[in-house]
Amino acid sequence: MRHIISLLLENESGALSRVAGLFSARGYNIEALTVAPTEDPTVSRMTIVTRGDERVIEQITKQLNKLIDVIKVLDISEADHIERELMLVKVRAKDQEREEIKRLADIFRGRIIDVTASSYVIEMTGASPKLDAFLANLAKDWIIEVVRSGPTGILRGERGLHL
């Protein structure tokens, strides 16, 4: 099962490598990892996408909690949550393809944010499967470059992960 684990950690050098080191040392898989400071510059928020059965995920959360720099851990995929990922795609766009790509981007609520005579850069946010679906709809030879941020997520409703 795919899980999205959110954590708050001390914004200190080394904190990221403690988390990354934990995953590699214990053989847990990381599909994606994003991290940035929060409104409180001493605290970073990290989102990790991982896979594993219930017991593995339980160990991952416990091991993360055990790291001294980690303040809070929450498996947000256990609750009602919103997931968003940012993607930038550079595509070859010439002749009649220009229209077709634009239409496709519109359908997926993407925005074209850079245009040249032969290319577009499309910006798109959404849950990761939507971004996957968009890429699947582009012909292989259109794509020049894909940049994805990795998912971030937040709980719905009033409940939140904060200090």
Add this chain to the structure above:
Amino acid sequence: MDLSGAEIVVQALKDEGVEFIFGYPGGAVLHIYDALFGQEEVKHVLVRHEQGATHMADGYARATGKPGVVLATSGPGATNLVTGIATAYMDSSPLVVLTGQVPTPVIGSDAFQECDTVGITRPCVKHNFLVKDRHKLAETIKKAFYIATTGRPGPVLVDIPKDITDPKVKIPYHYPKTVHLRSYNPTVKGNPRQIRKAAELILEAKRPMIYSGGGVILGEASEELRELTRWLGFPITSTLMGLGAYPGTDRQFLGMLGMHGTYEANMAMHECDVLLAVGARFDDRVTGKLDEFCPYAKIIHIDVDPSSISKNVLVDIPIVGQAKPVLAELLVQLKASGRRPEAEALSAWWEQIERWRALDCLRYDRESSLIKPQYVVEQLWQVTRGKAYVTSDVGQHQMWVAQYYKFDYPRRWINSGGLGTMGFGLPAAIGVKLAFPEEDVVCVTGEASIQMCIQELSTALQYKTPIKIVNLNNRYMGMVRQWQEFTYESRYSHSYMDALPDFVKLAEAYGHVGMLIEKPQDVRPALEEAFSMKDKLVFLDFITDRTENVYPMVEAGKAQHQMRLPPWISPERELA
């Protein structure tokens, strides 16, 4: 009070009440060494190899319960510490390790004796710090002591760049009395509802069993464990790391469990219906084949570290908390219930256990003309009246101590269980002897292990630590040879010890006393003589039966009740 960084380090150690610091100098820590000069409060013990410093500090910590402190220089000084830090980490031993680092401005430039100490040690410390601002030095040292000694203890390293300790730059010194870390709040008390559930389950048990581990010793919960176990009248076993928490000579104690556990302990584990695990981490040397571990048992697990719970074995009633308050609360609740364990079921269970015990699985040939290693340990136990502090290295000799030295007190048995570090025993014994100069301190070792930190014989002379070394010399890496005998058709690939030194001369060369013992009848007198030499380190080289094996043994892939017993014992025949 204005102090330099170097003076802050030394003053912080004093404020922390540190008695000993085990270290070795070098460029990056010379400012700190200068600040140590001429003061007597913190006694510096100069080792002969940095690995020795970590094991000494570790031995000191395990015997006293106080953190062990280490000081080493950058680069090779720091890398030499790694084995000892990892050893402490695996056995949850509290160490505070201070290392020098190259000056801040040159970090990352491959400067002389630079290495990424924080990076190298990250996976084997509870936490580590690089101090980049001298104003944070005192607070960081305080945090290191706090983290090392609270919750599940462990080693904490503080890496200090040389410019931070510059004697010319003085700043106001303040050592905080307490620190608070918002990201670190170890649990102390257990959840009362979980404890009540545990009490109920315990009172329902027909074939109960207590499985106690190193956490009981680390958590100073020996008294509570004894009281609870006696009140319940339950059988109890212990891991290698927990020996001594419950008296080894008590009738309710079934001996160690696991790979080299007793027949009765492993059988009782296998057959029990309720298992109370406390401060034990279900290590693979204990469980054997996981899916056949305690197949009939509902399991209660008390542990201060949530990640130890349901890591290897799924448990029914987890209780996160310190062993001491949880066991005390458990007993309170049991007493308050007005009930007692079911007497009839319990006595039937004890009858079964006594049948297993009657097999006497630790019996060995006492008529042999060769020195049996088990005999040496038994005699050691008698001569020291079971009261010595015993350290060991790793191998067969370690297991024989665990089986034949009946530890009645906690913190007396000091060995490397988790990492299994050969070379641990001698420096650890020196650390213990420094803490308890009046007590008997023995290192039981093998001729292979002892050579891994033999240089510390020199430290032992300098600091007058008259420990006794019992070398069970089988001219083999016995434990390796045993595995080769059992699983590689006796192909003894590189497990013999050729070209051994003359240990008697070696001991003498280091300024100590050496004794060679070759006959069984000389074992006892030699031990008595050695222990009568109160102010001498005595190296006793016992030439033992070289083919002796450690039994029982749960071989790889086997379940805990499928023990290999010595050829002269047959449960089928004897228990029929």
